[in-house]
Amino acid sequence: MHHYENSPFGQAMRLALGLKGLSWKSVEQPDICPKPDLSALTGGYERIPVLQVGADIYCDTALIVDVLEELKPEPSLYPEPMGFAGRMIALWSGGLWFMPAVGTALGTDPTIVSDEFWADRAKRFGMDRERFLPAVPHLVGQFEAGATLLAETLADGRDYVCGSSPGHADLLLYMNIRFVGFAGKQPDDFGTEVKAWYDRIDAIGYGDFEDWSGEQAIELAADSEPTGLCDVEAGSGFQAGDLVAVKTETPDPATVSGRLVGLSRRRISIERTDDLTGKVHVHFPRLGQILSPA
Numbered sequence: 001m002h003h004y005e006n007s008p009f010g011q012a013m014r015l016a017l018g019l020k021g022l023s024w025k026s027v028e029q030p031d032i033c034p035k036p037d038l039s040a041l042t043g044g045y046e047r048i049p050v051l052q053v054g055a056d057i058y059c060d061t062a063l064i065v066d067v068l069e070e071l072k073p074e075p076s077l078y079p080e081p082m083g084f085a086g087r088m089i090a091l092w093s094g095g096l097w098f099m100p101a102v103g104t105a106l107g108t109d110p111t112i113v114s115d116e117f118w119a120d121r122a123k124r125f126g127m128d129r130e131r132f133l134p135a136v137p138h139l140v141g142q143f144e145a146g147a148t149l150l151a152e153t154l155a156d157g158r159d160y161v162c163g164s165s166p167g168h169a170d171l172l173l174y175m176n177i178r179f180v181g182f183a184g185k186q187p188d189d190f191g192t193e194v195k196a197w198y199d200r201i202d203a204i205g206y207g208d209f210e211d212w213s214g215e216q217a218i219e220l221a222a223d224s225e226p227t228g229l230c231d232v233e234a235g236s237g238f239q240a241g242d243l244v245a246v247k248t249e250t251p252d253p254a255t256v257s258g259r260l261v262g263l264s265r266r267r268i269s270i271e272r273t274d275d276l277t278g279k280v281h282v283h284f285p286r287l288g289q290i291l292s293p294a
Contacts (some may be wrong), residue, residue, distance in 0.1 A: 001025070007048045008179045011174075017068070018207035022072055027052075028211070032120035033198050041218065045254055045268075046124075052220070052221065055279065056227060056228040060285050065168050066285075075165065077163070078168060079162055086161070087169070090169045093169070093172040102139070102142045106182065150173055151194050152218045154196075160200070161197075215233065236263050243257070244292065246290075251288065256270065257272070258270035265286055266286055269282070
């Protein structure tokens with residue numbers, strides 16, 4: 001997995017690997033662009049985290065969790081009784097509630113990150129410092145309102161948000177509570193139930209992992225062949241082999257181009273070749289990505 005220590009989404013996926021009990025390689029990436037080793041694998045996508053399985057490159061946590069479920073179905077990231085409905089909570093935490101977490105974590109003391117970091121986030125996420133900072137009081141209020149919802153959910157004594165076992169929803173909620181620690185917020189600031197829940201998630205750990213370099217990850221891709229299942233659904237408006245481009249629904253200008261090898265309502269898969277990696281398949285979730293002819 002390609003990640004960096006302070007990435008909230010990277011933190012959530014490290015815990016997902018620990019929850020699954022999977023052994024994995026940890027490739028530390030920079031927290032700002034450029035990320036040349038990662039770009040060689042993805043074709044230009046530089047968001048964190050990215051999961052690499054040989055020559056198959058999986059972008060975005062929404063797809064990474066699906067791949068982890070395929071690799072090791074149990075324990076599931078969608079435990080009963082809520083099952084897959086837990087994904088909707090995870091999407092809320094990683095979407096609507098995430099920017100309030102960013103505002104709380106980084107905006108209350110904007111000096112904790114560098115000018116280069118602000119410039120990077122302005123380009124890729126639209127977080128222009130001069131416009132972002134005046135919105136921080138509102139974002140802090142929104143974060144606290146969301147934390148209240150979490151506390152009220154846990155108030156009935158449940159161990160985890162979706163029941164008696166941790167899952168995707170817990171990991172994405174946890175990452176936001178952890179993230180605002182940069183602003184001095186502590187889990188028990190949000191109530192004893194949140195603190196106890198936080199400690200249970202924290203105890204999951206990251207499992208068995210080994211530190212790898214970007215060069216080792218590139219060598220692995222070069223020595224592997226893509227094996228991820230791919231198929232282009234009929235009636236999608238695209239055909240297998242079409243030259244296409246994929247970018248996120250954000251200001252981020254990064255666009256990945258290649259030959260379409262897979263398309264469904266859940267996943268986009270393109271084939272591309274790099275001088276360093278050879279042939280790879282780069283996979284994206286369908287939700288949140290713009291697919292267009294190249």
